[in-house]
Amino acid sequence: MTPEILIIAAHPDDEVLGCGGTIAKLAGQGAQVHIAFLADGVGARTKQGVTDSSDSAESAADQASIEQRRQAARRASAILGATSVSFDDLPDNRLDSIPLLEITQRIEALITQHRPSMVLTHHAGDLNIDHQRVHQAVTTACRPQRGHPVQTILSFEVPSSTEWQPPGSGAVFAPNWFVDISATLEQKLAALDAYAEELRDWPHPRSRQGVEHLARWRGATVGCEAAEAFVLARCLV
Template sequence: MARILVVAAHADDEALGCGGTLAKHAQTGDDIRILFMTDGEGARGSAVADVPRRRAASLFAAEIMGANPPVHFDFPDNAMDNVPRIRIVQAIEAELADFAPDVVYTHHAHDLNIDHRLTHEAVMTALRPQPHAPRPTILSFEVMSSTEWQTPGAATAFVPNWHVDISEFLEVKKAALRAYHGEMRPWPHSRSIEALEYLARWRGACVGLIAAEAFSLVRKLG
């Protein structure tokens, strides 16, 4: 049994980026812990923010994917750049010490969303390769409506080099996304159920599969 850690900025990023992969891990008996760095609602203002609903959705999605109940931090939504970096890193380090993951999934380093970028940087800082430090495999995922919205450029592009076959888990991913119905958008928005299914099928077709999720391998020790 492997220990799988997901470090995501907002509740729904995990289902968007690696929901099918998490369901596949769960089927093999892997232990899955999900960390959410922000409540995902604070930037919307008090008139529309609904933190309890978002947290309930994240719990439902975790159950669908076969993960443990998520851990929620309270860093400010879309304003993590206002927090001392050491606080974010230390929060992740505490979870790493407690859970000792074999694999870590987190955001692409160059997403448009500032919280995504800072989450990635904090993960890499917490997992800096010091002697005797934990050395899990680190994979970054793509989150539609952030990864693909970044200004195009070779330095910022998401270039997948790791694909996971989710042909048997695409419907589970879609069910987890539906748990976040308040965050999903109608087609042709890139954060729609249809767009996410088309992306999974395209990522699959790129490697001869019915459906896949794509990742960028950040670090793996052989």
């Protein structure tokens, strides 16, 4: 049976930053990898205090930015070999304004659709509120009930979010599961290039160099050329 894998991310680019090399590796091994985004990723950038006369222009600009980000996500997913990519429309950086039940139900619908045996998502301790809420909703949607398809849940790190949470302010990202991405690091970086507008200059952690250095360091800690690190929440074998 072909493995079904579901990546649940808050925003387009989180999937490449957190587990792009793993996506490429799993897809290369024949798994069906589905990527789902819950928030649009750009809505919070809307300028505040606009007048009514400029509302429609602002909305049109937002929609253009959202579509541009989605096109980047489609290019990235093709580079990584993902089977499908889907987009929801929850408000960017405002998932704390949405009832957890609503977010959970949307994730439950994705699980019903794809029946994944493995889910990869955000870490609970990320600084970004959307990442926190997505983690909480995934954990709720994947409650270990009889007949539930999800056997493994992994949390990934996102540069410029996970490591920016101050000590004591959230759960510490202490990885205990590593995936060797030595053979797929270049695919990860190529997919990252699809999100060129989201990248920053070195030494920002969300720069191309920062992402590669992190992969090299994670690899060095486990004895390989490059790796992605995760926190294992559950694994049923």
